[in-house]
Amino acid sequence: MLQNKAAVVTGAAKGIGFAIARTLVEHGARVVIADIDTAAADQAAKALGGESAAIAVGCDVTDPEAVAAAVRACTEAFGSLDVMVNNAGITRDATLRKMTEGDFDAVIAVHLKGAWLGTRAAAEVMREQGSGSIVNISSISGKVGMIGQTNYSSAxxxxxxxxxxxxxxxxxxxxRVNAVQPGLIRTEMTAALREDIWNAKVAEVPMGRAGEPEEVANxxxxxASDLSSYTTGCVLEVAGGRFI
Structure with missing residues (x-):
């Protein structure tokens, strides 16, 4: 589906980002693993087949020069930039009363500014090509708002x-520019939840289970593919019916 295409995925060293990168590679794309953890990005790229399929780039998505460098690495290594996935993210959860200004700013900077920088850098290349797909990873939290996540929900x-x-x-x-809103997905972060909290969240999902990272990646x-060639400006929920 993505033969001879090239992609940048931010925050792709692990979790949902790695699942996205792996799925793109499995369907023929060559991928830049752009992550602030350079060592983990190197390991992820090797796991995906090495330089013929994936390369690693250290990237702080709040730094415009680092984002531009990731895009440049893609075009120099693979000849184009056809897909940009703005996935990098952090959490700094706390109630409104306890959240620090620094924690609010950090989450907005990584999720929102980072995606804006990624979109802008990718667009510079894609406009000249006359084609390209940008995918921003939002969250169901941005649809309904979650307690303890005024920063994350806002972003x-x-x-x-x-x-x-x-x-x-x-x-x-x-x-084309589209967004994906994952719901409760089985990752290292959600695996750390207390069993009663996990069960309560699963109970909110009409499908009766958590999603897998691969389901977001799909x-x-x-x-990213031509299957969505007439789709732009859309938000697709991958949440098992939670909060519909």
Whole structure:
């Protein structure tokens, strides 16, 4: 589905980002693993087949020069940039009363500014090509708001606005911009939840189970591929029906 395509995936050294990168490679893409943890990015790239399939780039997504360098690494190594997945993220959960200004700023910077920088850098290349797909990883938290996540919910809701505005700006050049909103996904982070909290969250899902990282990755694959050639400015929920 992505033969001879090249992609950058931020925050791809592990978790959902790694699942996305792996799925893109399995479908023929060559991928830049862009992650602030350079050592983990190197290991991820090797796990995906090495330089013929994936390369690693250290990247702080809040740094415009680092983001531009990741995009440049993709075009220099693989000849194009066809897919940009803005996935990098952090959490700094706390109630509104206890959250520090620094924790609010950090989450907004990584999720929202980072995706804006990634979208802008990718668009510069894709506009000239006359094609490309940008996928922003939002969250169901950005749809409904979660207690203890005023920073995270704000950032993830902001990604929806960014996606729709950028989609309108770039459509005439053949560049599509869409977003994915995962719900409860089985990752290292959610695996650390107390059993009673986990069970309560699962009980909110009409499908009766948590999602797998590969299920998010498959939705990204659809948006990255020509199967979604007439889809832009859309938000796809991968949440098993939670909060519909």
């Amino acid at each position: 993830k809701a902001g990604l929806v606005g960014l996606t729709k505005a950028a989609a309108k700006e770039l459509a005439f050049r053949g560049v 939705t990204v694959l659809f948006l």
